[in-house]
Amino acid sequence: MGGAQSTKKHDIIRVLTSETTLDEEDVVIARVDDLEIGKRGEDETGQRSDSATASKRNGITIALDGVGNEMKLSNTSLKTILSDVSGVIESGSMAAVMGPSGAGKTTLLDLISQRKTEGIIHGRVLFDGVVPTLSAIKKYTAYVPQTEAFFGPATVYETVLFAAMIKLPGTSREDIEQKFEMVEHVIDQMGLSKCRDTKVGNHVIRGISGGEQKRLAVASALCTSNPRAMFLDEPTSGLDSTMAAEVIKSLSRLNREDGRTLIVTIHQPSMHVFQHFTKLCLLQDGKLAYFGKAGHNPMEFFVAQGFPYEPGFNIAEYFIDTISVSDHGCTAYYQSSALSRENLAKVAEITSLNLPMNAMTINTESSANGKGKDSPYAHDSLTELRIMLRFKDAPRWRDGMFWFTRLGLYSILACLLSAFFYQQKHTPSGLLNINGIAFIAIILPTFMAQVHVEELKFERELYTRHFHDSYYRPSNFIASKIIGELPMTVITAVSFSSILHWAVGFNSEPEAFFFFCLVNFVTFTIAQLIGCTVSATLPGDVGPASVLPMFSTLNMLVGGFFIRASTIHDAWQWLYRVSFIQWAWSAVMVNEYTNGDGTPRQFYDHCGSPTGGLDELIEQISLPESSLRLLRLFFTRQTECDPISGDSVLRTFSLEDRNRWMSLLYASISIPVYLITFYFGVSRVRHEKR
Ligand SMILES: Nc1ncnc2c1ncn2[C@@H]1O[C@H](COP(=O)(O)OP(=O)(O)OP(=O)(O)O)[C@@H](O)[C@H]1O
Structure with missing residues (x-):
């Protein structure tokens, strides 16, 4: 039963990779396998002869032909980071790239996967005999970086599911079901079933362990394209030996079962871990010290150079120690060795094939999305956005921090402000306070935009990673962020406005209340966009942290409240004109001091009443405001107390000609x-x- 199920799962994966099983592909695979290196590849992995067929089908043979990299230093001199690396990693191999720190391991991995674009790049890397395009690399391979970025509130299952949904083509019911099944299979394959429903975690959420994170990175990569080759940069770094062994065991299973080519950079693995590798590439200062079979072969290679190996000593440590103490003797020895010549011959065999572009196992077609040959994306833009809203952003709503930093913080601030501005009278000093609190309400979101700066700083890593892997279009990242946040912005704006409106005693007409909510919704949205812009545009931590307060202060100064509009210096008039703060504040001011019909409101709170207790008496009579006003007028001597007109308040700030809707539109x-x-x-x- 279990066997039948497992066969079915493999069938699903085959179905999902059907675009890689082209007839032409078979022809070329046959041609590459005819070569001796193809046979050697099988010999090397002889203990898994039944997977050899899978290797031919799923893996990629990677040939490195004189690969090198030089970087220009600031003093215009060149630094050689990698020099003349040649050799072949056969399809279905599990290769370790080892060497002391700074030897060039990551650089080599980046060059193979075309991630390195800096400096002068020498030589070429061939996949199944041809130099692949970047889109072919993205389609057929996966890169797992040393430090992976995840969306903290999502569970392990949700993370892998999103990768599958967004990266694998197809949206029919059958496709979706296959993706669900594939996700279950990959989670199982990577040994993540135990933590399937655990949150991944981040700097505030306690999540899965380091080892599980590494395996999750691999699981996500597997679901993105069901890759034929995987490049993993230090998948065991920061893990204890047990966890490291678990990660490598999972990779080894992946390599054995599906025949993928795996290239792994690794620091001094234990014996237990090292035995899983079939190929070894040893680097010292960017030069090869060994390139060939793993197992005991490298040991014999170094013993032959006169470096004795003490039985029981960690073999990987022995290699690193040996090349470190040899002072480049090992790299010189390798260059003149028969092994080096053999490697060069293998590369020459592959390059001499001169495979035509239309007959390669690695082709440049996009992943069957029918949306243009060169599109690296699996779906059209709208489908992509739908998937993002459903599978990427939904977990955010379970995150307490998401609620706290929006609804929570704004509600607390509204209560705090209410404590200072509670029930303001419409007296001269009360009206001044009302103008002040209206301005604070408008400027506050700009300061609160720091929340979005911080959030995007963490998300930046994730979206950079997703862009590298063509998960989604930049425009959809923005659209999903804004649309996904929209309901929360509405909830927060209404809650903030309600508390403040009631507590301060703003214009009590229902229409005025809804307008106040609308203005706050607009300023919250703008503030979110400002925070995101600052974080996305300015690199590092210092830039975003200093720009936002500067921006807010400048906007505050030209807001029209602290400095009267007419007295703002000419040099800053342009900023006054474009500042959303002053437009939004004028919208709130006009809303506050004008009736629904456009007439100015009149305030009598400052007027005394000749008959003591008149106000209290009037308040007990339930009459419309206009009748109450008449009553007050009747009992109050007009000559002694003119009302304060809303118009006069607006005139003080040069806002008498403003229309609240136009002001909101400009904001x-x-x-x-x-x-x-x-x-x-x-x-x-x-x-x-890079
Ligand atoms: N942009 C760059 N400019 C100058 N030197 C660089 C640049 N990138 C890398 N290097 C140098 O190239 C060398 C190889 O770097 P790389 O990261 O490939 O080494 P590594 O073997 O992966 O190291 P580690 O094991 O410590 O991660 C290092 O000495 C590094 O300082």
């Missing part, structure tokens, strides 16, 4: 403006260098 223009800057930051600014 809202900042939304598309900051959307564009956010898009620019996300799509154009790189935060990591």
Whole structure:
């Protein structure tokens, strides 16, 4: 029963990779296998002869032909990071790239996967005999970086599921069911069943262990394209020996069962871990010290050079110690060795094939999405957005921090402000306070935008990683972020506005209340976009942290409250014109001091009453406000107390000609403006260098 199920799962995976089983592919595989290196590849993995067929089908033969990299240093001199690395990693191999720190392991992995774009790059890397395009690499291979970024609130299952949904083509019911099954299979395969429903975790959420994170990274990579080759940068770093062994065991199973080619950079693995590798590439200062079979072969190679091996000593440690003490003797020895010549011959065999582009096992077609040959994305834009909203952003709603940093913080702030501005009278000093609290309500979200700066700083790593792997388009990252957050922005704006509106005693007309909510919704959205723009555009921590307060202060100064609009210096008039703060504040001010019909409100709170207790008496009579006003007028001597007109307050701030809807419209223009800057930051600014 279990066997039948497992066969079915393998069938599903085969179905999902059907685009790689082209007829042409078989022809070329046959040609590569005809070569001696193909046979050797099988010999090397002789203990798993039944997987050899799978190796031919699923793995990729990777040939390194004089690969090197030089970096220009600031003093214009060149630093050689990697020099003349040649050799063949046969399809279905599990290769370890080892060497002391700084030897060039990551650089080699980055060059193979075309992630390294810096400096001068020498030589070429061939996949099944041809130099692949970047989109072919993205389609057929997966790269698992040393430090993986995850979405903390999502569970292990949700993380893998999102990878499968967004990266694998197909949206029919059958496709979706297959993806669900594949996810279950991969979770099982990577030994993650125990923590399937545990949150991945981040700097605030306690999540899965380091080893589980490494395996989750591999599981996600497996689901993105069912890759034929995987490149893993230090998958065991930071793990204890048991966890490291578990990770490598899972990788080894992956390699055995599905015949994928795995290239793994690794630091001094234990004997137990080292025995899983079939191929070894040893580097010292960017040069090869050994390139060939793993197992006992490298030991014999070094013993032959006169470096004795003490039985029982960790073999990987022996290699590293040996090449470190040899002072480049080992790299010189390798270059003149028969092994080096043999490796060069294997590479020459492959390069001499001169395979045509249309007959390669690695082709450049996009992943069957029918949306253009060169599109690296699995879905059209709308489907992609739907998947993101459903599978990427949904877990956020379970995150307490998400609620606290929006609804929680704004509600607390509204209560705090209410304590200071509780029930203001419409007296001269009360009206001054009302103007002040209206301004604070408008400027507050700009300071609170720091929340979005911080959040995106962590998300930046994740989206950089997702962009590398063409998970989704930058525009959809932005769209999902804004749309996904929209309900929370509405809830927060309504809650903040309700508390403040009631506590302060703003214009009590229902329409005025809804308008106040609307203005707050607009300013919250703009503030979110500003925070995201700052974080996406400015690299590092210092830039975003210093720009936002500067931006908020400048906007505050031209907001029209602290400095009267007419007295703002000419040099800053442009900022006054474009500042959403002043437009939003004027919208709130006009809303506060004008009746629904556009007439100015009149305030009598400052007027005394000749008959003591008149106000209290009037308040007990339930009459419309206009009748109450008449009553007050009747009992109050007009000559002694003119009402304060809303118009006069607006005039004080040069706002008498403003219309609240037009003001809100002008404030809202900042939304598309900051959307564009956010898009620019996300799509154009790189935060990591390769
Ligand atoms: N952009 C760069 N400019 C200058 N030197 C660089 C650059 N990138 C890498 N290097 C240097 O190249 C060498 C190889 O770096 P790489 O990260 O490939 O080593 P590694 O073997 O992976 O090291 P580790 O095991 O410590 O991760 C190092 O000495 C590093 O300082």
